[in-house]
Amino acid sequence: METNNTIWIIIRRMRIPFLVIIVTFSISILGLTLIPGMDDQGHPYKMSFFDAFYFVSYMASTIGFGEAPYTFTYPQRMWVSACIYLTVIGWFYGIGAIVALVQDKRLAREIDIARFRKKIQELREPFTIILGYNNITHLIIDWLNREGIRVVVVDRDPEKIEALDLENFIPEVPSLAADVTTPETLKMAGIHQKSCQAVVSLFEDDIKNTKIALLCKLLNKRIKLVIKSTTQTQSEHLHNLGVRYIEDPFQFVSNRMYLALTAPSLWLLEMWTFGHILRVRDREQLPRGKYIICGYGRMGHALERALKKAGIPYSYVDIKSTDYKEEKQSAVFGDGEDYKTLIEAGVKEAEAIIAATKDDLINLTILATAKKLNPEIYTIGRENTLDDLSIFRAARINRVYILEHILAEFTYLFIARPLAYRFVRLLHTKDEAWGAKVVEQMHATLGENPMHFEITLDEEHAYALAKELKKGRQIPLGALRRSRANREESLPLLILLCKWDERHLELMPGDDLPLEAGMRLLIAATEESKSDFEYIVNNYYELAYVLGEDL
Amino acid sequence: MNTEKVISGFFFILAMTINFGFVYGDPANLEYHSGYELFAAIVINLIATILKLGDKTQLGSVLLATSLVADIQLIASATVWAFAVYVMNGMNLESTVAVVSLAAGAFIANIVSVTLFIGDTLKSKR
Numbered sequence: 001m002e003t004n005n006t007i008w009i010i011i012r013r014m015r016i017p018f019l020v021i022i023v024t025f026s027i028s029i030l031g032l033t034l035i036p037g038m039d040d041q042g043h044p045y046k047m048s049f050f051d052a053f054y055f056v057s058y059m060a061s062t063i064g065f066g067e068a069p070y071t072f073t074y075p076q077r078m079w080v081s082a083c084i085y086l087t088v089i090g091w092f093y094g095i096g097a098i099v100a101l102v103q104d105k106r107l108a109r110e111i112d113i114a115r116f117r118k119k120i121q122e123l124r125e126p127f128t129i130i131l132g133y134n135n136i137t138h139l140i141i142d143w144l145n146r147e148g149i150r151v152v153v154v155d156r157d158p159e160k161i162e163a164l165d166l167e168n169f170i171p172e173v174p175s176l177a178a179d180v181t182t183p184e185t186l187k188m189a190g191i192h193q194k195s196c197q198a199v200v201s202l203f204e205d206d207i208k209n210t211k212i213a214l215l216c217k218l219l220n221k222r223i224k225l226v227i228k229s230t231t232q233t234q235s236e237h238l239h240n241l242g243v244r245y246i247e248d249p250f251q252f253v254s255n256r257m258y259l260a261l262t263a264p265s266l267w268l269l270e271m272w273t274f275g276h277i278l279r280v281r282d283r284e285q286l287p288r289g290k291y292i293i294c295g296y297g298r299m300g301h302a303l304e305r306a307l308k309k310a311g312i313p314y315s316y317v318d319i320k321s322t323d324y325k326e327e328k329q330s331a332v333f334g335d336g337e338d339y340k341t342l343i344e345a346g347v348k349e350a351e352a353i354i355a356a357t358k359d360d361l362i363n364l365t366i367l368a369t370a371k372k373l374n375p376e377i378y379t380i381g382r383e384n385t386l387d388d389l390s391i392f393r394a395a396r397i398n399r400v401y402i403l404e405h406i407l408a409e410f411t412y413l414f415i416a417r418p419l420a421y422r423f424v425r426l427l428h429t430k431d432e433a434w435g436a437k438v439v440e441q442m443h444a445t446l447g448e449n450p451m452h453f454e455i456t457l458d459e460e461h462a463y464a465l466a467k468e469l470k471k472g473r474q475i476p477l478g479a480l481r482r483s484r485a486n487r488e489e490s491l492p493l494l495i496l497l498c499k500w501d502e503r504h505l506e507l508m509p510g511d512d513l514p515l516e517a518g519m520r521l522l523i524a525a526t527e528e529s530k531s532d533f534e535y536i537v538n539n540y541y542e543l544a545y546v547l548g549e550d551l
Numbered sequence: 552m553n554t555e556k557v558i559s560g561f562f563f564i565l566a567m568t569i570n571f572g573f574v575y576g577d578p579a580n581l582e583y584h585s586g587y588e589l590f591a592a593i594v595i596n597l598i599a600t601i602l603k604l605g606d607k608t609q610l611g612s613v614l615l616a617t618s619l620v621a622d623i624q625l626i627a628s629a630t631v632w633a634f635a636v637y638v639m640n641g642m643n644l645e646s647t648v649a650v651v652s653l654a655a656g657a658f659i660a661n662i663v664s665v666t667l668f669i670g671d672t673l674k675s676k677r
Binding site: 008011012014015018019022023026029030033048049050 | 586587589590594597598601602604605607629633636637
């Protein structure tokens with residue numbers, strides 16, 4: 001019954017206007033039948049109910065066809081003049097009520113909900129529910145749309161939903177303004193639907209995220225959850241709930257920092273997975289001397305862990321952005337006292353400084369002050385909101401960690417490129433020597449700007465190959481790396497990861513690995529070799545040729 | 552006391568009693584059946600229908616259905632009357648009986664409606 005709320009609201013609101021119209025009509029009709037008239041021959045007569053009904057019907061709508069069936073007598077006319085005002089007011093009231101109803105917020109909301117439900121029910125493609133619309137989720141929606149993954153957005157704030165509507169995403173993003181922490185909303189957003197794959201909840205408030213995670217788990221067990229958590233205990237809670245993917249932006253930054261300090265090749269591979277070119281730029285090389293961390297909150301602690309693990313000397317300056325602003329009545333760092341603090345922390349001898357407070361302006365001014373005191377220093381800044389991107393670019397900071405961007409990147413990878421995501425996770429278990437070898441291999445075969453893609457060896461994505469494999473034919477992995485122009489030459493491709501199921505994965509599989517139908521591959525390639533590869537696995541003739549058969 | 556209940560109960564029962572008043576008498580003789588009574592029955596029945604609108608419960612839907620049946624029967628009765636008088640050559644025995652029996656059908660629908668209404672009232676313990 002829930003679906004038809006709109007109709008019930010309309011009916012309930014129209015009751016009184018209907019009553020008014022019926023009563024005014026019946027009074028007018030009754031009066032007309034009672035008042036004596038005169039026909040064209042001068043005989044007295046009384047209007048029948050039918051005549052009266054006919055006359056009042058056209059009189060009330062003020063069309064006015066004249067007097068019927070005979071010209072009225074004066075008593076009749078007096079009554080009719082009264083009736084005109086009575087019925088016209090009744091009609092106006094009825095029309096007014098309809099107009100008010102159309103403008104009614106509750107009705108508009110019910111219509112919105114009904115439309116939203118309908119859109120969700122019609123979604124056949126896999127889709128992701130994103131809770132909360134902001135800079136981060138905007139990026140995620142953009143990227144997911146490009147991959148052909150549909151998105152549904154729910155946010156409590158109607159203004160944000162309006163802003164989303166104005167973005168004109170293609171394909172369309174169904175959106176609704178509703179409280180995201182209630183099960184009704186999640187159900188409306190289609191959490192029960194077969195095609196619903198994941199729920200993303202990246203709110204600032206950890207408790208809200210946990211509540212949503214719990215609700216989603218209870219409503220749909222098999223769904224993927226992307227939940228943000230910024231503290232250790234919260235992450236543990238979520239883990240106990242069975243949430244497979246927990247996003248802690250500070251942990252991400254810490255891991256990356258550690259990787260960059262100890263294993264630049266692995267760091268490069270991780271960054272490449274996210275779209276960086278496959279080369280470490282000069283300014284990206286982190287120094288290994290003394291570090292100063294400014295700001296000792298969650299971010300500061302995360303970076304400290306990375307530095308400690310990498311065995312790098314550091315000191316810290318405890319600046320809390322809110323306290324600082326209150327104390328100095330300014331959001332600009334760098335008065336005499338601040339200079340002294342930095343010098344005491346050893347800015348002149350340090351090789352790198354990290355500004356990790358919650359305030360972008362303070363971070364920028366810390367780095368500017370440090371540069372003044374020590375022009376050689378390597379600057380690392382934390383950027384909190386994407387809105388400040390251009391300022392940070394202009395400030396020529398050596399390395400910027402944008403938490404929002406990192407969150408969006410990881411979410412996108414997890415949902416749209418599950419294999420690439422596993423690849424990044426597995427990188428953290430490898431060492432620098434391994435990473436250097438892989439990077440070298442990639443440079444040799446693919447150059448400095450390769451791309452990566454994922455493919456499932458099934459009939460939908462690799463028609464010919466899957467058919468052959470199902471017939472029981474043994475095909476080694478290496479066979480796919482031959483050029484379709486000349487099978488003696490190899491195709492510039494590198495198979496990075498091969499997946500049978502969740503537990504069974506192999507990094508950098510060898511050429512003699514036997515292929516199986518249904519396995520998934522993560523492949524590094526160029527645009528050209530990617531399309532060649534797709535030709536080979538889908539087309540019988542191409543496949544037969546590279547496998548060495550004579551046509 | 553619930554004012555809304557009083558008003559709707561009043562109209563439901565009035566619809567039935569007026570309907571009865573029109574039907575009562577020799578069905579073959581039009582002199583026993585006043586046009587004014589039929590008019591009043593139609594108006595009161597329409598009002599009762601409107602009052603039943605917007606009730607989402609199961610009982611509400613059945614009440615609305617009975618009321619719609621009564622409306623249709625009464626309007627059909629009035630239509631037959633007007634048709635016989637203005638289009639055919641005046642009332643004859645067939646049309647007279649048709650007018651009265653259609654209204655009698657509406658009366659039965661009204662009895663069902665009032666019975667359900669009273670039953671529901673008795674069921675609620677307050």
